[in-house]
Amino acid sequence: MKLLSIILYVFLFQSCADKKADLKINETVSEIAIKENLSKGNQFENTKIASLNFEALQQKFFQKKTDSIYIINFWATWCKPCVKELPAFEKIASDYSNKKVKVLLVSLDFPDKIETQVVPFMKNNNIKSEVVLLDDADANSWIPKVSPEWSGAIPATIIYKKENRKFYERSFTFEELESELKIFL
């Protein structure tokens, strides 16, 4: 009886773990660890670069219902105005971390440049915000889903809290970004 229960227990636990693994695969997330000490907790923590298609990105990051304000910035290492404004986003993330403000940097770098450009860039510039790679070639299909106003030029930014959402096809200084953020605070 005892043995049977243990077997049953192990079996159930196993099936649960399998389901979790399946879920991860369904999200088509391929992860490249850039730091060995993966810390737990903050979901927007910069410990890996996940590669997602638009659908997965949208499901994972665009529809959060928490009290947090999410700032999602589309950028690339080759985009000069994007690189120039990144410190403003980093400063916002650190200055407002206790006010439930979370920054996600969505890289539009080419997938084959992740290890040669994006990861070294993050290390050299000590980027703390979470970075994900949007790897989805048919931009015409997903750009309008980000915003009908978006021409496709980067940098571009979304700020949202629950149902409230604003889209910006422009560059930000720290002060400009802060004043937009205050609309949501």
Added chain:
Amino acid sequence: MKTKNIFIGLSLLAIAIITLGSCKNEQRKVNDEVAINESSTKTILEKPVLKGYAIGDEATDFKLKDVNGKMVSLSDYKDAKGFIVIFTCNTCPFAVASEERIVALDKEFKPKGYPVIAINPNNPEVQPDDTFVLMQEKAKEAGFTFPYLFDESQTVYAKYGATKTPHVYLLQKEDGKNIVKYIGAIDDNVRNASAVKDRFLANAVNELLEGKEITVKETKAIGCSVKQ
């Protein structure tokens, strides 16, 4: 002894059920998070900042310096049926990835009356890779078969409403005017020419050539913002 065994067995079973339950809860949480919510995509509209041409507008002519030093205007092309005007630049990865395709488009459609006119809209003071001298090098190196013009005063791209490179405007001559017929991307895969499924621009030109209404008049693509 037997009752004790049964008790232990039942306890373990209970633990197992609880574990399974919590596992289910966790899954439900994940499913909630991934649930698509239409209303959350509602956008608070910014004040309209979009300028430039819409489909059907008359596009302005211009007089811009080509890499060979000559000035080029649309009106120089007496026999053209229209133009493939592409705002592009020297080093934007999306522009570079499109170079061969732009040359191929010129070769395909110039003989049919729709030549490519490429324009660099970037300010070289902001983007040092886009000076006139480097444009000359680019045109030579990439084997451009079309004019590569420098929008030095940055007025032409602004009138057209180009926001990025590459950004395409397909024009058709109608009663001496150049009418905007298509705006957007070259095709549906900037990064990989061999994976293209839909040649938006080529389809639009072919439809004009056949006297048909263009099916897809506007498309979007990621590009480097114009450096002002």
